[in-house]
Amino acid sequence: MSLLVTGSIGIDTVTTPHGQAEEVLGGSSVYFAFAATQYTPVRFVGVVGDDFPPEFRDVLASREIDLTGLEVRAGSKTFRWTGKYVGDMGEAETVDVSLNVLAEAAPKVPAAFVDSEVVFLANTHPALQREMLAQVKAPRLTVCDTMNLWIANEREALFETLKVVNGVIINDGEARQLAEQANLVTAGKDVLKLGPDFVVIKKGEHGALLVTADGATAIPAYPTENVKDPTGAGDSFAGGMLGYLASQGKFDTATLRRALLRGTVTASFAIEDFSLRRVRNVTRQEIDERTAELVEMLRID
Amino acid sequence: MSLLVTGSIGIDTVTTPHGQAEEVLGGSSVYFAFAATQYTPVRFVGVVGDDFPPEFRDVLASREIDLTGLEVRAGSKTFRWTGKYVGDMGEAETVDVSLNVLAEAAPKVPAAFVDSEVVFLANTHPALQREMLAQVKAPRLTVCDTMNLWIANEREALFETLKVVNGVIINDGEARQLAEQANLVTAGKDVLKLGPDFVVIKKGEHGALLVTADGATAIPAYPTENVKDPTGAGDSFAGGMLGYLASQGKFDTATLRRALLRGTVTASFAIEDFSLRRVRNVTRQEIDERTAELVEMLRID
Numbered sequence: 001m002s003l004l005v006t007g008s009i010g011i012d013t014v015t016t017p018h019g020q021a022e023e024v025l026g027g028s029s030v031y032f033a034f035a036a037t038q039y040t041p042v043r044f045v046g047v048v049g050d051d052f053p054p055e056f057r058d059v060l061a062s063r064e065i066d067l068t069g070l071e072v073r074a075g076s077k078t079f080r081w082t083g084k085y086v087g088d089m090g091e092a093e094t095v096d097v098s099l100n101v102l103a104e105a106a107p108k109v110p111a112a113f114v115d116s117e118v119v120f121l122a123n124t125h126p127a128l129q130r131e132m133l134a135q136v137k138a139p140r141l142t143v144c145d146t147m148n149l150w151i152a153n154e155r156e157a158l159f160e161t162l163k164v165v166n167g168v169i170i171n172d173g174e175a176r177q178l179a180e181q182a183n184l185v186t187a188g189k190d191v192l193k194l195g196p197d198f199v200v201i202k203k204g205e206h207g208a209l210l211v212t213a214d215g216a217t218a219i220p221a222y223p224t225e226n227v228k229d230p231t232g233a234g235d236s237f238a239g240g241m242l243g244y245l246a247s248q249g250k251f252d253t254a255t256l257r258r259a260l261l262r263g264t265v266t267a268s269f270a271i272e273d274f275s276l277r278r279v280r281n282v283t284r285q286e287i288d289e290r291t292a293e294l295v296e297m298l299r300i301d
Numbered sequence: 302m303s304l305l306v307t308g309s310i311g312i313d314t315v316t317t318p319h320g321q322a323e324e325v326l327g328g329s330s331v332y333f334a335f336a337a338t339q340y341t342p343v344r345f346v347g348v349v350g351d352d353f354p355p356e357f358r359d360v361l362a363s364r365e366i367d368l369t370g371l372e373v374r375a376g377s378k379t380f381r382w383t384g385k386y387v388g389d390m391g392e393a394e395t396v397d398v399s400l401n402v403l404a405e406a407a408p409k410v411p412a413a414f415v416d417s418e419v420v421f422l423a424n425t426h427p428a429l430q431r432e433m434l435a436q437v438k439a440p441r442l443t444v445c446d447t448m449n450l451w452i453a454n455e456r457e458a459l460f461e462t463l464k465v466v467n468g469v470i471i472n473d474g475e476a477r478q479l480a481e482q483a484n485l486v487t488a489g490k491d492v493l494k495l496g497p498d499f500v501v502i503k504k505g506e507h508g509a510l511l512v513t514a515d516g517a518t519a520i521p522a523y524p525t526e527n528v529k530d531p532t533g534a535g536d537s538f539a540g541g542m543l544g545y546l547a548s549q550g551k552f553d554t555a556t557l558r559r560a561l562l563r564g565t566v567t568a569s570f571a572i573e574d575f576s577l578r579r580v581r582n583v584t585r586q587e588i589d590e591r592t593a594e595l596v597e598m599l600r601i602d
Contacts, residue, residue, distance in 0.1 A: 088483035182389035184506065186526045205485065206507035207521055217598045220508060220519030225487045258601060297518045298599040300559060 003246040006045040007122020010079040018228040021274040025056045028122035031232035034279045035239025035266045037063045039247040045069030047107040049077035068110045076101040109135035118246040126161040143167040163195040175201045185216045222268040229274045233267040240266025304547040307346040308423020311380040319529040322575040326357045329423035332533035335580045336540025336567045338364045340548040346370030348408040350378035369411045377402040410436035419547040427462040444468040464496040476502045486517045523569040530575045534568045541567025
């Protein structure tokens, strides 16, 4: 099935206890797209300023990422984020953020993309997510992400978006904040009541929880020691998950659970190096092998 | 295989957002014993004061718990703990603690117990753990717990204990503190270097991690919404795990992993009601059913 992603494209500067990456390609839809192309081509919709380095565009074009929907807006500047991870690198601290072109009009979904079957709305203002989704004719599966800022300040707009998506992929803190509920299983069930058919709660090193009408199931993360930079882990998770789902063309609970494994394994690679390095150079074979290892780990006879 | 536990026996008063339990039977070895008797009889070694209510002794005697090693010390008072859980009930806050008889001489391992094959040293001063263990002739499997207090203040004594046990069962915070390492997999491997053959890191709602020479494997917790009182969850985990291992009589990695499932399932029941209520009235059939449900949840085809 065709897969469309829309979200941020940024220039990141990130510091972790293991080093620094300066002025590198980043953004939610970029991590998502690299992760998803392991399974299926990606239709990419986003906007950058005219300061967007041509070599960054080349990096995107080096994969099966259709850039028809990438708008380079004259006179505008690309989104920039500077962040820092300390200690156990659980949560990023934003040192500096310049929304730039992200604060202007949204990009358009090109005509060639309006028949997209699977749509991922990476994190942005929930009203904008709905505006983007409305341009797609008859999607088979729509999934959104969100963040603490919108949960706190744009609650009503977010509730409207949750009414029109099939799934939501959020982290544990966001789930608790959205449902105003400490227990994650209950939080997931409460979010289901807002509209979606499934809720995926990402828990970083602790794996993920899938909540559907069938109940809640959990998977652990692939146990890894090699964590250099958590930037993009959540978007790589979503890309691995949705890319796999689009490649399977079905969304039943068993397929969703296999997709969750693909998500957590993709994220386990993403954090092994700075910026996009590992998401870019990981092979499908490496992903398949680590997935098989995780499946083996979960086998209880 | 025969299973011996030694640890605290207490009178607890616990408040959680769901209510309060006043002056109830508690203590690490008590939770452990109730959990373990689902699989095998338990030899119990501990000391209480002469204020220990006879009805509490009756509760212990109602199960296959051999109380030959329960010393009632004249003129001493029973250990008392008052604790509180708030918010997501992740960590207990100690409101009041009176060590009482626990600050005096250790109880003796009775002659009838010195041939015990599996020994669990519930949390107490590490030197005392070694003293108790030294009284057992030729144990086949010895496992200890510990806590932040000893990790911080009795590091050398704890290291000596870790040299003489086969396994250690600790929570994530304790593992990080003991290894001075944020990554839990690395922390587990570092603890292995101190002596044990395996390290179990309990992560509460996030399940558990098993680290052996074969590497690290993770299991998720049974996803539960019904959390009333987390008191004793860790000791119930250890009791379910060690009781199962003693009943199997072998300790290879595959058996350890099945034992981990038994531990996390036992803990998932323990937290469903105040004090020992649920650990006492849960049936083996309920445990088997929930374990089967968790195994099913982990099956990826």
